[in-house]
Amino acid sequence: xxxxxxxxxxxxxxxxxxxxxxxxxxxxxxxxxxxxYYSKLKGSGGKCRTCLVxxxxxxxxxxxxxxxxxxxxxxxxxxxxxxxxxxSPEVLEARKGVVExxxxxxxxxxxxxxxxxECHLQDLGFQHGSAKTRYEEERRQFDKIDIGDKIxxxxxxxxxxxxxxxxxxxxxxxRVHGVLKRGDASEISTYIENVIENDFSGNVIDVCPVGALTxxxxxxxxxxxxxxPMNAHRDCNKCSGKVAxxxxxxxxxxxxxxxxxxxxxxxxxxxDCRFEKKQKSDWVIEGPREVERWSVIGQNKYAVGTKVTxxxxxxxxxxxx
Amino acid sequence: MQLTNRSxxxxxxxxxxxxxxxxxxxxxxxxxxxxxxxxxxATIQYPEQKREFSKVYRGKHILKRDEQGRExxxxxxxxxVSCPAEAITxxxxxxxxxxxxxxxxxxxxxxxxxxxxxxxxxxxxxxxxPKDAIYLTEELMPANYxxxxxxxxxxxxxxxxxxxxxxKTYKPYKK
Numbered sequence: 001x002x003x004x005x006x007x008x009x010x011x012x013x014x015x016x017x018x019x020x021x022x023x024x025x026x027x028x029x030x031x032x033x034x035x036x037y038y039s040k041l042k043g044s045g046g047k048c049r050t051c052l053v054x055x056x057x058x059x060x061x062x063x064x065x066x067x068x069x070x071x072x073x074x075x076x077x078x079x080x081x082x083x084x085x086x087x088s089p090e091v092l093e094a095r096k097g098v099v100e101x102x103x104x105x106x107x108x109x110x111x112x113x114x115x116x117x118e119c120h121l122q123d124l125g126f127q128h129g130s131a132k133t134r135y136e137e138e139r140r141q142f143d144k145i146d147i148g149d150k151i152x153x154x155x156x157x158x159x160x161x162x163x164x165x166x167x168x169x170x171x172x173x174x175r176v177h178g179v180l181k182r183g184d185a186s187e188i189s190t191y192i193e194n195v196i197e198n199d200f201s202g203n204v205i206d207v208c209p210v211g212a213l214t215x216x217x218x219x220x221x222x223x224x225x226x227x228x229p230m231n232a233h234r235d236c237n238k239c240s241g242k243v244a245x246x247x248x249x250x251x252x253x254x255x256x257x258x259x260x261x262x263x264x265x266x267x268x269x270x271x272d273c274r275f276e277k278k279q280k281s282d283w284v285i286e287g288p289r290e291v292e293r294w295s296v297i298g299q300n301k302y303a304v305g306t307k308v309t310x311x312x313x314x315x316x317x318x319x320x321x
Numbered sequence: 322m323q324l325t326n327r328s329x330x331x332x333x334x335x336x337x338x339x340x341x342x343x344x345x346x347x348x349x350x351x352x353x354x355x356x357x358x359x360x361x362x363a364t365i366q367y368p369e370q371k372r373e374f375s376k377v378y379r380g381k382h383i384l385k386r387d388e389q390g391r392e393x394x395x396x397x398x399x400x401x402v403s404c405p406a407e408a409i410t411x412x413x414x415x416x417x418x419x420x421x422x423x424x425x426x427x428x429x430x431x432x433x434x435x436x437x438x439x440x441x442x443x444x445x446x447x448x449x450x451p452k453d454a455i456y457l458t459e460e461l462m463p464a465n466y467x468x469x470x471x472x473x474x475x476x477x478x479x480x481x482x483x484x485x486x487x488x489k490t491y492k493p494y495k496k
Binding site (some may be wrong): 220221273 | 399401449452
């Protein structure tokens with residue numbers, strides 16, 4: 001076990017842990033945001049640069065600071081490393097710049113986008129971005145590609161995090177889905193003939209941090225804050241069958257994996273569970289899912305059974321437990 | 322607990338002869354009534370006369386169209402979630418080919434209803450709207466005999482085609 005200090009919080013972690021995972025073990029505000037890193041996908045990370053942190057002391061043996069900000073999702077910790085995240089103004093400034101870069105080609109069509117309300121880029125822009133855009137040029141445009149009747153691809157919204165590509169690589173058997181072209185022109189695509197038919201292809205919807213890949217069966221049906229997330233399960237011979245169903249009244253609007261507080265699904269679910277089982281009778285409902293207090297998903301639902309987690313610190317030094 | 326020092330002690334004393342006549346009391350009461358006859362009236366004759374509205378008056382809602390006559394609303398649901406009275410409901414639909422002249426974005430509200438009995442005219446929907454679609458105009462809410470007529474659908478809310486963005490039908494947020 002080696003010791004690492006992040007924003008003054010000392011933690012002991014296994015050798016080989018990345019800074020991001022070490023921060024997640026400590027928890028709280030010091031966890032850097034991540035748009036491309038996904039702990040369940042091997043090889044993910046290092047693309048979006050939102051998790052940049054400052055290493056002010058490399059290790060016990062060599063306490064020189066690292067010359068540049070490093071991506072915490074792909075930098076392993078060393079013994080005695082001192083990391084600054086939110087305590088460093090340099091990091092916050094850099095992160096603001098990264099958000100601005102991510103938003104350069106991202107259309108501001110949140111009112112139309114189905115991901116709005118659970119979008120990581122929205123959260124990131126809200127927490128770290130600047131209030132106004134300085135970008136005046138035209139945003140990139142793509143020809144519309146139809147990738148099947150279950151999954152909707154909006155290439156303009158893609159931030160090229162490659163999560164869906166890694167999902168296609170690791171969860172599905174054959175890769176029919178990848179990144180074409182380079183740089184500014186690169187796009188997530190699939191060979192039109194090989195429309196995704198794998199049983200687990202629907203998981204690209206869950207891993208997508210923005211609204212580039214969305215559920216076509218839920219398209220424009222409702223908004224995430226009008227539907228209530230419930231834990232539910234069923235016997236499924238393909239996957240664990242443990243899902244979150246999003247209900248409005250007695251209707252099941254959509255089915256997703258259960259996401260943890262970092263927006264990562266606990267278990268990947270199969271397409272049968274995701275797209276076909278839209279009846280309340282298909283599911284054994286366990287109860288309402290916990291919704292973070294700041295999330296818009298908890299809006300107007302607090303009285304009817306949705307669990308809303310209270311903030312730990314509610315201001316004026318009034319700390320609960 | 323004493324709140325003011327104007328309270329009078331109630332005594333059950335016998336009325337005097339002049340008080341038993343009640344005439345002085347009647348006259349003093351009539352004087353007050355007559356005085357009010359010559360005062361400036363607090364009311365106006367409403368349909369003929371109209372009061373000047375405050376610049377920030379919030380009346381009946383309108384769903385705006387843009388300069389080309391397309392509906393601005395994309396059914397994003399922000400007005401409904403910001404509504405403290407939960408008066409707004411909507412159903413969204415996808416714009417089909419050939420409907421580009423009707424709706425500005427690829428998604429639109431196929432039904433948009435405001436329950437005017439619930440609405441408190443706070444204007445939060447106007448504030449929340451990212452698409453400049455909903456505004457509270459200076460129009461008064463008309464009375465009606467039937468409760469069901471107070472649920473305003475798109476037929477009553479959408480700005481009629483061919484109308485300009487004039488303050489009569491459209492109130493900019495700040496003047």
